[in-house]
Amino acid sequence: MRLFIFAVLSALALSGPAFAHGTNKGAIEIIHPHINEPFAGAKTAAGYMSIANEGAQADRLIGVETDAAKATSLHMTEHGSDGVARMKPVAALDIPGGETVVLEPGGLHVMLMGLTATLKEGDMVPAVLIFEHTGRIEIEFSVDPADGVDHSKMHHTTPSN
Numbered sequence: 001m002r003l004f005i006f007a008v009l010s011a012l013a014l015s016g017p018a019f020a021h022g023t024n025k026g027a028i029e030i031i032h033p034h035i036n037e038p039f040a041g042a043k044t045a046a047g048y049m050s051i052a053n054e055g056a057q058a059d060r061l062i063g064v065e066t067d068a069a070k071a072t073s074l075h076m077t078e079h080g081s082d083g084v085a086r087m088k089p090v091a092a093l094d095i096p097g098g099e100t101v102v103l104e105p106g107g108l109h110v111m112l113m114g115l116t117a118t119l120k121e122g123d124m125v126p127a128v129l130i131f132e133h134t135g136r137i138e139i140e141f142s143v144d145p146a147d148g149v150d151h152s153k154m155h156h157t158t159p160s161n
């Protein structure tokens with residue numbers, strides 16, 4: 001019983017908007033898709049999640065749709081020899097069979113460009129992930145506490161920057 005209580009308390013400590021949630025379709029599981037609350041007035045935000053492929057067949061994430069932004073793109077953050085982190089677009093994201101691909105700060109992320117609404121901690125942001133084989137998977141990004149990073153001020157190698 002004590003162990004059970006400890007587990008519940010641990011879950012509570014992690015709960016609120018950051019509480020893990022996820023979606024399954026076919027062999028693909030989307031774990032805790034989230035956006036850290038952007039700065040007030042920010043035009044961009046980054047979405048993170050883990051994508052697990054429990055099947056044998058490889059799949060690819062080829063697009064993301066959401067009404068919360070005018071456009072989305074998959075980005076990879078790279079650290080140059082000058083120590084500056086830059087992001088470059090990735091056309092598609094391979095999800096090998098039996099593997100989990102993690103989108104996290106400092107690495108892969110979904111870039112939401114031209115936010116159409118103010119995203120506040122606790123909001124749920126509907127989106128659709130489009131996979132080559134599994135097709136469309138409806139998810140909701142939870143808006144988690146701000147992480148202190150103004151993503152819109154990061155360097156992008158996209159033409160608009």
Ligand SMILES: [Cu+2]
Pocket residue numbers: 046075087109110111
């Ligand atoms: Cu980016």
